[in-house]
Amino acid sequence: MVKHKVRWGMAATVVLALLAAGCGSASQGGGSGSASGKGGSNTAAAGPAAGSQSSAPVHVKIMVGGISKIIYLPAELTARLGYFKDEGLDVELMDQSAGQTAEEALLAGQVDAVVGFYDHTIDLQSKGKVLESVVQFASMPGEFLMVSDKEKDQIKSLADLQGKKIGITGLGSSTNFLATYLVVKGGHSAKDYTPVPVAAGNTLIAAMQQGRIDLAVTTEPTVSQLEAKHIASVMVDMNNADSARQVLGGTYPASSLYVTQAFVQQHPDVVQRLANAFVRTMQYIHTHSAEEIADQMPQDYYGGDKAMYVQALKNSLAMFTPDGKMPADGPQTVLNVMATWNPDLKQKQIQLDKTYTTEFVDKALQSGK
Numbered sequence: 001m002v003k004h005k006v007r008w009g010m011a012a013t014v015v016l017a018l019l020a021a022g023c024g025s026a027s028q029g030g031g032s033g034s035a036s037g038k039g040g041s042n043t044a045a046a047g048p049a050a051g052s053q054s055s056a057p058v059h060v061k062i063m064v065g066g067i068s069k070i071i072y073l074p075a076e077l078t079a080r081l082g083y084f085k086d087e088g089l090d091v092e093l094m095d096q097s098a099g100q101t102a103e104e105a106l107l108a109g110q111v112d113a114v115v116g117f118y119d120h121t122i123d124l125q126s127k128g129k130v131l132e133s134v135v136q137f138a139s140m141p142g143e144f145l146m147v148s149d150k151e152k153d154q155i156k157s158l159a160d161l162q163g164k165k166i167g168i169t170g171l172g173s174s175t176n177f178l179a180t181y182l183v184v185k186g187g188h189s190a191k192d193y194t195p196v197p198v199a200a201g202n203t204l205i206a207a208m209q210q211g212r213i214d215l216a217v218t219t220e221p222t223v224s225q226l227e228a229k230h231i232a233s234v235m236v237d238m239n240n241a242d243s244a245r246q247v248l249g250g251t252y253p254a255s256s257l258y259v260t261q262a263f264v265q266q267h268p269d270v271v272q273r274l275a276n277a278f279v280r281t282m283q284y285i286h287t288h289s290a291e292e293i294a295d296q297m298p299q300d301y302y303g304g305d306k307a308m309y310v311q312a313l314k315n316s317l318a319m320f321t322p323d324g325k326m327p328a329d330g331p332q333t334v335l336n337v338m339a340t341w342n343p344d345l346k347q348k349q350i351q352l353d354k355t356y357t358t359e360f361v362d363k364a365l366q367s368g369k
Contacts, residue, residue, distance in 0.1 A: 057090035058270055061111040062257075063102040066169065066200055067095040068301045070220040070316045071142040071255045073293070075115045078281040080296045087273035097199035100172035106131070112263060113274065117141075117174035118256045118326075119334050121355035126344045132264055133256040133356040134271055135278040135324040140244040141254040142319045143178055144223050145236035151214045152233055158186030167198040167207055167216030174254070175217040180341045182217075182236060185247075190341045201225075201303070208232055220312040221303055228308060239319060250333035253326055254319070256356075264357070275360035276367070279324045286322045290314040324361045331355060 064075045075093055078084055084091040094111060096102045102114045107129060114120075121131040145166075147155050155164065161183045168175040176195050183193045198207040200222050207213045208231050215235065218226075226232040238244045244252060257278060264271055285293060290313040294306065302309040321327070331352040339345040 055088070057085070057088050058273070059090045059092065060084075060113065060270060060274070061092045061094060062113045062115060063094045063096055063105050063111040065102045065114070065116040065173070066097055067093060067115075068298075069200060069222075070313060071138060071319070072115050073297070073313075074137050074255075074278055074281045074285070074320070076298070076301075077284070077293065077296055078277050081281065081284060083277035083280050084274075087277045089270075089273055089277065097169055100170045100176075103131075103172075106258075106260060112267075112270075113257055113259045115255065115257055118253045118258070118330075118356065119174050119177055119338060121258055122331075122335055122338060122345070122350055122352075123177075123342075125350055125355060126342070126348050130261040130354055131258050132261055132354070133253075133258045133326065134264065134360050135257040135275050135282075136253050136321055136326040136330075136356070136361075137255040137257070137278075137282065137324070138319045139251055139253055139321050139327045139330065140241055140319045141174075141178065141238040141248075141252055142219050142316055143175065143217055143238045143254075144219070144234050145179075145182055145238075146208075146216045146218060146223060146226055146232040147235040148208050148211075148214055148232050149230060150211065152235075155214065155235070158182055158236075161186045161215070162188045162192045163194075164214040165194045165196050165212065167204050167213035167218070168195050169199050169218075170197045171195060173197075177338060178238070179217045181337050182247075184341045205229070205231060220316050221301075221309050224308050224312040225303055228305075239316060241318060248333060248337055250336075251327045251330045252333050252337065253330035261354070268360075272360050272363060275324065276364045279361055279364040282321055282324045285317065285320050290317060323365060325358055325365075326356045 062075065064072050066072060067076055079091060079093060102116050103120050103124065105111045106114050118133045118136065121133055124131050154160065166179045168179055170176070179195055180190045184190060196207065196213050198204045198213060198216065200218050204216055204218055204222055205225060208216060208226065216232070223234065236247060238247055257274060259271065290310050294310045294313055335345065335350055335352060
């Protein structure tokens with residue numbers, strides 16, 4: 001069973017930021033099913049039940065940093081295919097427009113896991129908090145730098161990004177990280193542009209139409225919508241393997257399922273069940289057509305144009321890992337990219353082996369799940 005999705009508003013964002021600032025590590029104690037901010041989730045409360053598939057389903061809250069984005073497609077697809085239910089999980093998918101807020105919710109104990117970019121595990125370790133990617137969905141960002149058609153004659157290369165307004169999902173988000181990297185790669189500093197939080201989809205499109213942003217770092221299906229409306233064009237493609245490696249310097253693992261280290265230690269059986277479900281989904285993605293996958297998704301994800309959504313999905317399928325495993329060369333690439341503009345990462349010794357684990361995916365693959 002999959003619970004209804006909830007979109008968190010600005011008030012929740014502020015509360016979670018305050019909670020995250022006050023907690024040194026995530027607490028996953030017992031609690032009610034609501035996100036009350038007083039100590040966690042139903043998963044921990046169901047502890048003993050997690051060891052038996054015949055017992056009541058284990059409730060798990062997963063926040064997704066933009067659930068209708070194709071980069072995060074495995075979350076909804078796993079639910080639609082019934083794979084969570086097969087693992088004895090009662091999953092509640094909660095939608096949030098930016099990875100930063102999802103990260104704060106995880107640290108505050110409001111959710112059990114996040115579907116977001118792997119780079120947050122590196123960023124948080126530099127701040128003394130340990131998160132682990134336990135299933136890796138994508139081996140490239142699936143992101144594009146889009147330039148407004150009104151500005152494309154003036155903005156032709158990364159060197160032209162100085163002083164520009166670049167749309168991102170939220171401050172501290174992965175799109176913020178990538179936008180900053182591209183500005184620095186163009187020969188400027190991290191302070192030489194203005195990041196503008198506009199989320200994705202309709203809000204980003206409106207911001208571009210109104211001239212509030214000159215460029216944007218975003219994903220499908222927003223990219224296809226911008227192109228179809230003749231609002232913006234692709235300037236940098238980080239969805240194509242070759243171009244992504246050229247821009248980023250190597251394999252760049254992106255969308256993933258990550259949890260706190262404490263959650264892994266306290267609920268390994270739940271993590272294993274999640275891994276089992278998601279590994280099946282990654283295998284499904286690589287054995288079914290874009291049309292078949294699109295048929296599984298909610299119609300409102302199509303943005304009113306299913307054919308365009310299917311084409312955007314076709315263009316994106318190569319980003320997904322076939323088995324949920326972390327690419328061996330990926331973590332170091334992400335660290336290298338982030339260290340180009342983040343002085344904390346240059347000064348601190350990041351232990352990459354603590355930012356991810358393949359243990360649960362390996363067991364899922366060995367068991368044939």
